[in-house]
Amino acid sequence: MAAGEKSRWGLYGKGLLVLSLFTRTGVLALLCFLAFSTEYANLKMGHNNARLVELSAGKPMRIAYEWTExxxxxxxxxxxxxxxxxxxxxxxxxxxxxxxxxxxxLSLLAKHHRWTWSIALGLIAPLTIAFFFGRVFCAYICPASLAFFVTSRIRSLLEKFFYFPDIRLHHGVAWGVLAxxxxxxxxxxxxxWTLILPYFAMGQTIFQxxxxxxxxxxxxxxxxxxxVDVLLGKQFTCRYLCPTGRLLGWIGARQAVTIRRDAAHCLESCRSCADVCPLSVNPKVDETRDCSVCGECVTICPTQCLSIGREKR
Amino acid sequence: MKRRGFLKAFFAGTLLPLAVPLLDKLPGGNRLRRFLRPPGALPEKEFLDTCIGCGQCANVCPNKCIETYGLDGGLDNLATPRIVARSKGCILCMACTQVCPTGALKKLEPTEEGMRAVAMGTAFVTESICYSFSGRTCGACYRACPLPGEAMTIGQYEQPTVHAEHCVGCGLCEQACIHMPQAIRIVPIAELRERDTA
Incomplete structure (x- = not known):
């Protein structure tokens, strides 16, 4: 592999990381915007006039109203x-x-034994994405994952001063949480589910x-x-508690796009990819299950032997 | 051995959500007992089975009258929509029934027929405190009624009479009532059905 090509993969990984921060912020912004659209619709129906909005709700609301419109x-x-x-x-x-x-x-099916077209249609995109790309939801869409990302950074900062355990659990825990x-x-x-699923909790919090x-x-x-993330382990919730992540990981067990390792360049003693992975995947042993294609391992790999691409089968 | 590890982890995992019901045991405070469901809602039990609490109805409501429950309605009602008529009645625009993904709110059209198909509850007048029944002409509830002359008629001194068979229970009269506490209240359909079967 040429030197130029090597460094390209590192940049590529960083690019993915930046992209994921961008999309997650976008999803958060979308949720905030949707929540605000309730207020907008209310003002629109009540006044339908920016000046009246200012008179009744103040200048900031007028600005928000006009921009939303x-x-x-x-x-x-x-x-x-x-x-x-x-x-x-x-x-x-x-x-x-x-x-x-x-x-x-799943919840609706278990309780009501019936689906609607809307639910079935809504499943197509998430399931297709999970099948081909694995847990990309966790790294690119999940509105709570940005909070977990920030928390994991805070945790590693605090780790310089305090000791925190890094507890590792079996993957079965999340299945148990689902059951x-x-x-x-x-x-x-x-x-x-608002209390069990972090992203639902985030959505509910923002909306309320x-x-x-x-x-x-x-x-x-x-x-x-x-x-829990700070005290028990890095991204503990995403790794071991979130049933959605586990389910998506299971659906994408044979995901087409994932990390690939160039074994010839991989260093024997290095574990940086496994350490940095937010979802406790170990690319070093070519384990790709649960990969969310976030690009962190690709960025950190000192020999740039990791890349993201189509899984060879 | 591997399977054993999985099973152990699995059972440990199942225990975690079981902590959630403990929240229901928290001292309740002022639990709101009387509330309306949005228009087109299925019968209460079926509604609770069907509503996944996504909040889309509250999101599209241009009147902002649909709120979603916190813990104040108990765990059963968590995240489900409610309308508290005294703070804001439903304007029957049917926007919420158009977006419900699970069919917990049946689709209704924003037409007069759609409006008449709504059954959220029925208004009851407390004549002893109603201004119109104590000689002071008011009529605020009648002016607010979206089905005047059908669901509600007025007599001398604008004394309101509710016609239960036509009243859809939107709650606009309860919101409009100028007496404090309100002299007209919506009794939710679930409560009426419960009373009928008892």
Whole structure:
């Protein structure tokens, strides 16, 4: 492999990392925007006039109102766009296109024994993506993962001063959480997932905070997950507790796009890729299950023997 | 051996969500007992089975009258939508019924027929505190009613009479009532059905 080509892969990995930060921020912004669109629709219906909005709700609201209107006009009639978009990553509709969390569909099937077209249609994109790209949801879409990413950085900062254990669990735990969650769901209702799934908790927190100005109970569970991440292990929640990640990893067990290792250049003593992986994948032994194609290992590899591409079978 | 490790981890995992029901045992405080479901909602039990709590109905509601539950309704109601008529009634625009992905809210059209198909509850007037029934002409509830002359008629001093068979329970009258506490209240359909079967 030529030297130029080697360094390209490192840059490529960094590019992916930046891209993932970008898309995750985008998803967060989308959720915030959707939550605010409730307020916008309310003002639109009530006043339909920027000056009246300013008189009734103040100057900042007028600015927000006008920008929202401008932004929504890019996609069509603002009221129509607001009417066809909404929700959170649990079940979201963007410009009329539904997306459903596989766990939501599973939960509905377990409790109600019936699906709707909307749910089935919404499953197509997530399942296809998971099948070919594995857990990319975790690195590129999950709105809570940005918080986990930041927490893992804070954790490594704190590790310079304090000792934190890095507990490793068996992958079966997340399956157990899924099964236990389904049982609790059957007893109580679908709402309990807001407390179990970090991204649902994040969505709920954002929606409640922006649309209604209240603090959701889901914020507490999200806080708990972040605390667990700091105290018990790097990205502990994503690695061992999140049932969605486990499910997507299982669906993408034979994912087409993943990390590839050039064994000839790999150093015997180096473990940096396995250490840096947020999802405890070990590229060193060519283990690619659960890979979210986040690019962290590609960036850190000192010999640049890792790349991302099609899995050879 | 490998299977044993998995099973151990699996059972440990199942225990974690079982901590969630403990939240239901928290001291309840003022639990809100009377609330409405959005228009087109299935019967209460079926609704709870079907609604996944995605919040899309609350998201599209241009009236911001649909809120989602926190823990104040118990775990069963967590993240499900509710309308508290006294703070904001439903304007029957049917936007929420169009977006529900699971069919927990049946699709209804924003037409008069669609409006009449709604069954969220029924209004009841407390005559002893109603202004119109104590000689002070009011009529605020009648002015707010989206089906005036059908769901509600008024007599002398604008005294309201609710016609239960036509009242859809949108809650606009309860919101509009100028008496404090309100002299007209919506009793949710779930509560009415419960009462009928008891």
């Amino acid at each position: 401008k932004f929504l006009s890019l996609f069509g009639e603002p009221e129509e766009v607001v009417r066809t978009s909404g929700g959170m990553t649990w079940s979201i509709r963007v410009l009329g296109m539904p997306f459903t969390d596989p766990i939501a569909a 236990g969650g389904l049982v609790v769901m059957l007893l109580f209702g679908h709402g309990i 905070a922006i649309a209604f100005g209240t603090l959701s109970v889901a914020a507490a569970s999200l806080g708990l997950f972040l605390l």
